[in-house]
Amino acid sequence: MSTNTHRKRIADEARELLVDLVSTPSPSGDEAAAAARLVEFFEAHDREVFVDEVGNVRAPADDSVLLTSHIDTVPGNIPVEVKDGELWGRGSVDATGPLAAMAAAAVETGVSFAGVVEEETTSAGARFLCEDRDAPGAVVNGEPSGWEGITLGYRGFLDGTYVATSESGHSSRPDMNAIEEAMDWWRTVESAFEADEWRPIFEQVTTKPVGFDGGLGADGLSVEATMEVQFRIPPALSADELRELADSKLVEGTVHWEKPIPPVMESPRTEVARAFRVAIRNVGGSPRLLRKTGTSDMNLYADAWDCPMVTYGPGDSDLDHAPDEHLPLGEFDTSVEVLIDVAERLTEE
Incomplete structure (x- = not known):
């Protein structure tokens, strides 16, 4: 088989898998059908593959590099169609x-692969993967960076629930009730992390209230307030430091904190980053090094495994979760070529 014919076969198979997966709804917690399609793809290429106890699709092989991305999506029905060379869905x-x-590159190069579940909610898949296997030689995590982009950093994540209770009383009384206490605490926390227009967002803490419930308690004798809050953490700050500062602003109430996800900032000089720069240039691109203000499963991998890693993938991240989410198929094809080149370089070292 000629090189051009072989490349076309890879591209055709990759596109077919892409369309099938996008056509298969896979919101967090309901990834089984998409996982089955991935298993079918690896079995068709005579690869060992299994679904683990949390629902991850695992295809262990050459562990010089692990290609991994998440199977789940956020909810939302966007009609699947190809128009003007772009896949919508x-x-x-x-x-x-x-x-x-990554699945196409893994079967072509013989490297390890994992499709993980619930990245958009609990990151249960990545957490289990970190506990269930040893560190690979390198990790390439899959998220949209644009085919010329290499993501090296993500902010961390901390979420908590503020709870306060006060005695009920007539609204004409000047005493602060639990709702006011919650609002006062949050204003104080926000002011402690006030945005600095002269510094990149990546280097700052972002505060965001994401839920609130308050009012007269069921017993009629108290006022209750519950507030769900989230923080994005820059690499210069730890989750413990942020949590201590937020707790220090409490006058009333308590905060129940969830397990944090630490920030990550990888070096651009690792063998993985170098391999991507070379591979992107080989197909006519200009590599861009990125830092993302959000959080990904790479944060968890970096915390658990002592190995070099980057995040890479086709697509414009501004379209994440958007009602007009779509991917140029030419960019997808090029990203497959880049991933194959990178995997081959890393397995040769």
Whole structure:
């Protein structure tokens, strides 16, 4: 088989897998059908593959590099169609495009692969993967970066629930009730992390209230307030430091904190980053090094495994979760070529 014919076969198979996966709804917690399609793809290429106890699709092989992305998407029905060379549909960018590209590169190069579940909610898949296997030689995590982009850093994540209770009383009384206490605490926390227009967002803490419930308690004798809050953490700050500062602003109430996800900032000088720069240039691109203000499963991998890693994948991250999510198929094809080149370089070292 000629080189051009072989490349066309890879591209055709990768596109078919991509369309099938985007056409298969896979919101967090309901990834089984998409996982089955991935298993079918690896079995068709005579690869060992299994679904683990949390629902991850695992295809262990040459562990010089692990290609991994998430199977789940956020909810939302976007009609799946190809028009003007672009695939429209929920997940085409975040992150079914990267997932399908990595699956195709894994079967072509014989490296390890993992499609993980619940990245958009609990990261249960990545957490289990970190506990269930040893560190690979390198990790390429799949998220949209654009085919010329290499993501090296993500902010961390901390979420908590503020709870306060006060005695009920007439609204004409000047005493602060639990709702006011909650609002006062949050204003104080926000002011402690006030945005600095002269510094990049990546280097700052972002505060965000994401839920609130308050009012007269069921017993009629108290006022209750519950507030769900989230923080994005820059690499210069630890989750413990942020949590201590937020707790220090409490006058009333308590905060129940969830397990944090630490920030990550990888070096651009690792063998993985170098391999991507070379591979991107080989197909006519200009590599861009990125830092993302959000959080990904790479944060968890970096915390658990002492190995070099980057995040990479086709697609415009501005379309993550958007109602017009779509992926140029030419960009998808090029990303598959880049991933194959990178995997081959890393397995040769």
